[in-house]
Amino acid sequence: MPRRFNPTHWQLGSYWMLLAGVGFAIMGACVKAGAQRFTTGELVFYRSAFGFISIAALIWWQGKPLQTPLLDMQMRRAGVGFGALLLFFYAIAHLPLATAITLNYTSPMFLALLSPWLLRGEHRAHGRQRQIFNICVVGGFIGVCLLLQPVFYRDQLLAGSLGLLSGLGAALAYVHVKQLGMQGEPDWRTVFYFTLLCTVTSGLWMLFDRITPLRWQDIPLLSGLGLSATCSQLAMTRAYRTGHTLTVASLAYSTIVFATLIGVIGWGETLSMHEVAGMLLIIGFGVLSTRQTHT
Numbered sequence: 001m002p003r004r005f006n007p008t009h010w011q012l013g014s015y016w017m018l019l020a021g022v023g024f025a026i027m028g029a030c031v032k033a034g035a036q037r038f039t040t041g042e043l044v045f046y047r048s049a050f051g052f053i054s055i056a057a058l059i060w061w062q063g064k065p066l067q068t069p070l071l072d073m074q075m076r077r078a079g080v081g082f083g084a085l086l087l088f089f090y091a092i093a094h095l096p097l098a099t100a101i102t103l104n105y106t107s108p109m110f111l112a113l114l115s116p117w118l119l120r121g122e123h124r125a126h127g128r129q130r131q132i133f134n135i136c137v138v139g140g141f142i143g144v145c146l147l148l149q150p151v152f153y154r155d156q157l158l159a160g161s162l163g164l165l166s167g168l169g170a171a172l173a174y175v176h177v178k179q180l181g182m183q184g185e186p187d188w189r190t191v192f193y194f195t196l197l198c199t200v201t202s203g204l205w206m207l208f209d210r211i212t213p214l215r216w217q218d219i220p221l222l223s224g225l226g227l228s229a230t231c232s233q234l235a236m237t238r239a240y241r242t243g244h245t246l247t248v249a250s251l252a253y254s255t256i257v258f259a260t261l262i263g264v265i266g267w268g269e270t271l272s273m274h275e276v277a278g279m280l281l282i283i284g285f286g287v288l289s290t291r292q293t294h295t
Helices: 007-014 016-034 040-062 071-094 097-104 107-118 127-148 154-182 187-208 218-242 245-252 254-267 273-294
Strands: none
Touching: 007 016, 007 218, 007 245, 016 040, 016 218, 016 245, 016 254, 040 071, 040 187, 040 218, 071 097, 071 154, 071 187, 097 127, 097 154, 107 127, 107 154, 107 245, 127 245, 127 254, 127 273, 154 187, 154 218, 154 245, 187 218, 218 245, 245 254, 245 273, 254 273
16 A cells, blocks of 8 residues: 655654765765775775675575565565766766766756646645745756856766756655655665666676776775765665655755865865855755744
């Protein structure tokens, strides 16, 4: 039976996205450190393989069933999510990093546009409340632009278009996550199928690209990458399953705030006034969005 959502639980459910934001920021730091030695395909593989092995071991240990009547939807979610990831990596390779991240983080705005049609089973906000949700999503994105300062050039139209498509693909993947949750699919099963497809596909990618010999010194970094990615995926899946979609979308911008703080602490980066203003906008609109789940 499809699950019925209790609006009084939405705010708490949405806060899982903050935990996911911390994890994704740590994952980004691991990717930045690992990129000096490993290719993109290898990093995707190790990130996915760790999660797949961990979830598979948990499923085997607890005797959880993998059979699901929603296998087609699970594979669509995994395929769309992996496609968005590939587009994002292409954008990273051909655009300034800040520009690629900004384009990928258009996903909350696509969610705001798509949710009235694709998430009809969720309690829908109306009138002023719906307008405030949309303002929070757009306002948070303005904060992202202030913080990252994306730059575009004329010869980057293709890469920019694909980067924008990565944002749309991510939004569609989150819609699938929400729909699976509304049908009663557990978080671990959704993450299992996603990591399974990503592991197999990125493993094939490695075969045609490059395989870097592993050293003992690489284990802590790759373990941190896999652990942070797995915990983030589980937390994000739970956030979209149990929280209000647009509130979770607003809180998704927190990843950039946490990543910026890690850069300040770990790499000694400094913040300008407009970057501080961008962080405050993201935080402010995120708080405003969570308050709307009470009304």
